[in-house]
Amino acid sequence: MGMIxxxxxxxxxxxxxxxxxxxITPILIGHKVEIESTARAANQDVIKHKIxxxxxxxxxxxxxxxxxxxxxxxxxxxxxxxxxxxxxxxIGKESxxxxxxxxxxxIGIMQTPKYHKLMFVTDSAxxxxxxxxxxxxxxxxxxxxxxxxxxxxxxxxLLAAVEAIYPAIPVTMEEAAIAKMSDRGQIKGCxxxxxxxxxxxxxxxxxxxxxxxxxxxxxxxxxxVCPSMETADGVYKAMVxxxxxxxxxxxxxxxxxxxxxxxxxxxxHIFNSIVLAAYVTLH
Amino acid sequence: MGTEIKNQAxxxxxxxxxxxxxxxxxxxxxxxxxxxxxxxxVLSALSSANADGILDATLFGDRDKxxxxxxxxxxxxxxxxxxxxxxxxxxxxxxxxxxxxGHANVIMKGFVSTSGxxxxxxxxxxxLKTKNLVSHSAVLDIPGYHKLLAMTDGGMxxxxxxxxxxxxxxxxxxxxxxxxxxxxxxxLSGAVDFVHENIPQTIECRKMVERVEAMDLxxxxxxxxxxxxxxxxxxxxxxxxxxGPVAGEADIYLVNSIEECxxxxxxLINFADTVFAGVITGAKVPVSLVSRTDTMKNKKASVxxxxxxxxxxxxxxxxxxxx
Numbered sequence: 001m002g003m004i005x006x007x008x009x010x011x012x013x014x015x016x017x018x019x020x021x022x023x024i025t026p027i028l029i030g031h032k033v034e035i036e037s038t039a040r041a042a043n044q045d046v047i048k049h050k051i052x053x054x055x056x057x058x059x060x061x062x063x064x065x066x067x068x069x070x071x072x073x074x075x076x077x078x079x080x081x082x083x084x085x086x087x088x089x090x091i092g093k094e095s096x097x098x099x100x101x102x103x104x105x106x107i108g109i110m111q112t113p114k115y116h117k118l119m120f121v122t123d124s125a126x127x128x129x130x131x132x133x134x135x136x137x138x139x140x141x142x143x144x145x146x147x148x149x150x151x152x153x154x155x156x157x158l159l160a161a162v163e164a165i166y167p168a169i170p171v172t173m174e175e176a177a178i179a180k181m182s183d184r185g186q187i188k189g190c191x192x193x194x195x196x197x198x199x200x201x202x203x204x205x206x207x208x209x210x211x212x213x214x215x216x217x218x219x220x221x222x223x224x225v226c227p228s229m230e231t232a233d234g235v236y237k238a239m240v241x242x243x244x245x246x247x248x249x250x251x252x253x254x255x256x257x258x259x260x261x262x263x264x265x266x267x268x269h270i271f272n273s274i275v276l277a278a279y280v281t282l283h
Numbered sequence: 284m285g286t287e288i289k290n291q292a293x294x295x296x297x298x299x300x301x302x303x304x305x306x307x308x309x310x311x312x313x314x315x316x317x318x319x320x321x322x323x324x325v326l327s328a329l330s331s332a333n334a335d336g337i338l339d340a341t342l343f344g345d346r347d348k349x350x351x352x353x354x355x356x357x358x359x360x361x362x363x364x365x366x367x368x369x370x371x372x373x374x375x376x377x378x379x380x381x382x383x384x385g386h387a388n389v390i391m392k393g394f395v396s397t398s399g400x401x402x403x404x405x406x407x408x409x410x411l412k413t414k415n416l417v418s419h420s421a422v423l424d425i426p427g428y429h430k431l432l433a434m435t436d437g438g439m440x441x442x443x444x445x446x447x448x449x450x451x452x453x454x455x456x457x458x459x460x461x462x463x464x465x466x467x468x469x470x471l472s473g474a475v476d477f478v479h480e481n482i483p484q485t486i487e488c489r490k491m492v493e494r495v496e497a498m499d500l501x502x503x504x505x506x507x508x509x510x511x512x513x514x515x516x517x518x519x520x521x522x523x524x525x526x527g528p529v530a531g532e533a534d535i536y537l538v539n540s541i542e543e544c545x546x547x548x549x550x551l552i553n554f555a556d557t558v559f560a561g562v563i564t565g566a567k568v569p570v571s572l573v574s575r576t577d578t579m580k581n582k583k584a585s586v587x588x589x590x591x592x593x594x595x596x597x598x599x600x601x602x603x604x605x606x
Contacts, residue, residue: 039469082476082484114554124474128482161437161545169441171542198549199576206576227475227542234538234547237512241519242427242555263522283440 001259001274002052002073005030005060008080009042015077016044023278027052027073029060043135057081059161061089065097068256075277077270078251078260083125091126096109103127103137104253106260107145108236109276112245113283115202116274120146120154121239124232125260132174135225136187141179141252142223143190148283149276155216156196156223157201159231163212165195171227193217194225240264248272250280259283293462293531293591294431296558296584297425303337303587304523306594313590315340315571316387318378318403319371319395321348323356328573328582329391330358338586341387343378344394345369370441371395375403382568383409388593391586392572404566415450416440417565420458420535421548422588424558433458433535438563445491448537452495454564455535456503458588461595466502469495470533472543473508476525483510484539504528511536511547552581562592569593571580 001024006012012035018024028035029052039046054060067073078086083106090097091104098104106125111118118144120142127134139156146154158175165176174192182192193215196243206217212218226232239245240262247269250257257280259273293302306312317325320342326349329340342349342360346367353360367376375395381387391401405412419438422431435455440447452469459467469489478485488507495505506529512519517531539546551557557578563570572590573582 084479088481112554128474128484134602157545159542161541168349169541171540198546199553202553209575226546230472230539231543231546233474234472234511234543235550237510238547238550239554242425242551242557243515245554262512264516266517 001025001075001077001278002027002029002067003077003079004064004086005054005057005079005081006035008046009038010267011077011080012038012046012272013042013043014267014274016046017267017271018274018278019049023275026069028045029064030054030079031056031065057201058083058089061086062095065090065095065255067098073256075256076258077274077277078258080263082144083260083262085253086258086260087126090251090258100255102218103134103141104251105138105141106232106251107142107247108232109248109250110236110237110239110245112243112249114243117220117222119221119239121232121235122225124224124226124229124236126229128229130228132178135174135178136181137253139187139190139192139223139225142225145250145252145280146222147189148280151222153188154222155220156190156192156225157196157217157221158192158225159198159201159227160195161197163196163200163210171195177225190223191216196221198224236262237262246272248276250277285536287400288311292464294429296431296560296580299422299560299584299591300307300335300337300587301464303590304335307336307338311594311597313338313388313482314386314587314594315389315391315586316378316381317342317344317391317393317425318375318400319393319525320344320353320365322394323352323358324573324575324577324582325391325393325590326353326358326360327356327393328579329363330360331579332583332586333362335583337583338389338590339363340391341366341378341381343368343374344371345374358401372399372403375400379403379409379411383411388568388597389586389589390568390570391589393568397572401563404568404570411567412567413567415454415565417449417563417570418451418454419561419563421544422458422560422562423548423551423582424560425515425551426556430464430516430534431462432533434544434548435535435537437538437541437548438540438561441541442539445487445494448491449494450565452503452505452535452537457564457595458562459534460502460587461592464534466504467531467534469503469505469535469537470509470514470529471505471507472514472536475508476513476520478508506530507537509533520592526555558584560588562589564592567596569596
């Protein structure tokens with residue numbers, strides 16, 4: 001595992017814990033002096049781990065991507081650094097991290113006591129205002145991840161404020177079109193329905209009361225596809241901060257998976273993300 | 284500003300309901316005009332709120348249908364006057380007229396379409412339109428957040444532009460002021476906490492902050508973009524290097540689309556035990572609406588907050604102020 005710029009004790013602790021537990025062999029990519037002082041401050045020992053010198057975040061990201069493409073690392077971990085800066089380099093053409101025609105997206109895998117299955121919340125980090133092509137890529141990434149985790153034909157809800165389709169609300173038109181593509185077999189590997197409101201997506205009774213009776217997704221959603229980055233980010237943060245959700249985060253669709261969490265996430269979530277990325281890499 | 288009543292800031296949904304009761308006890312009980320009252324959810328919310336001493340209501344609509352609804356839902360409506368009109372638009376018109384003439388303080392949506400009701404409210408026949416559009420504020424009581432948070436707009440404007448966002452902000456600020464909170468702290472939603480030249484939404488935030496600051500409103504503090512965590516947690520904000528007066532203290536979370544508001548609010552309501560009170564502001568009379576899927580607590584909080592807003596409007600009027 002290549003750890004990009006292990007700034008911040010939380011991320012380093014999670015990575016070293018995963019190493020101690022035998023899940024991964026970390027390579028720390030960043031400013032050596034800074035890594036060592038971070039480690040000291042967090043009461044961690046990095047002496048037995050390989051450090052690749054990179055004088056700043058930008059160089060660390062570029063190095064990490066080169067190592068990923070060369071197969072020197074199986075997946076990456078975002079250290080406690082700004083997601084936007086990392087994502088900008090990952091999606092930049094010159095990095096070669098993202099193949100042509102592929103979509104890069106973040107998926108938050110969440111477990112909350114009040115829902116009967118895992119929630120895949122997407123995309124809170126990469127696509128600011130997804131166009132239909134992006135949304136399809138976002139669904140496919142989440143669907144691939146869910147399949148790798150053993151969820152056959154996951155159910156994706158394209159979320160909106162309403163279930164009805166209105167020409168005056170562009171999101172509903174786009175989502176309905178994607179759902180239709182799914183019905184016609186143009187998007188494989190998952191069930192897709194939309195537009196669906198959040199309560200219809202999670203609650204079959206509400207779905208029924210709103211007249212959504214023949215949906216394969218409503219009430220039993222695995223993948224929660226949000227119409228904007230702010231929405232997905234808000235849902236993720238709301239779930240972690242106020243709904244006692246346990247989480248893991250992963251940026252998917254590129255040359256290798258990138259375990260990626262937020263400041264709001266405790267060490268356990270970073271650890272979850274590392275183990276998940278390691279698991280996905282093996283399958 | 285009605286200081287004998289609003290002597291302290293309201294911080295929870297329970298306090299919203301208690302304050303509405305308090306207003307009522309002081310002889311300022313609010314009258315709610317219900318447009319199309321043959322709606323069992325609306326009747327049960329009003330009946331329960333009436334029993335709690337929060338409000339009175341006048342029911343406009345088809346008398347037989349209203350009575351049938353009450354029987355089916357086992358709701359006691361004996362305390363309410365019914366103004367019979369079998370025609371829905373005519374009943375709506377009469378309900379709005381009652382409010383426009385000052386005999387009702389809140390307009391409530393019953394078994395009529397929201398757009399039809401609002402069209403009537405804003406029609407030239409009545410003097411209820413303000414310079415602003417109308418928008419919906421979902422006032423959320425989130426366990427774990429130390430104050431109420433008005434998320435807006437999740438009901439009216441699909442994708443507000445800058446001008447519309449300013450009006451939505453002003454409408455939500457009325458609701459926050461009605462809760463006795465000053466200054467009003469406004470967070471502009473973003474997926475990141477800083478302006479990035481390649482994320483257009485963050486540039487919009489910067490423009491809005493500049494515009495609002497130039498308006499020189501003495502009781503509004505604005506900051507954005509702010510992620511949901513930075514807006515509602517000082518600890519998260521400082522972890523991310525975000526400073527500013529609104530970080531961790533937002534009263535209003537102003538979002539970018541109807542979907543954003545609706546989806547985040549529903550995540551909180553369904554998974555984080557959040558109680559919500561919704562109200563439409565932007566007209567000279569607050570408009571209340573409840574939905575089938577609301578819990579009784581949500582419904583009661585919604586009609587109560589409409590009463591608080593009505594009381595606040597009245598206090599502004601008493602001072603010769605204007606909306």
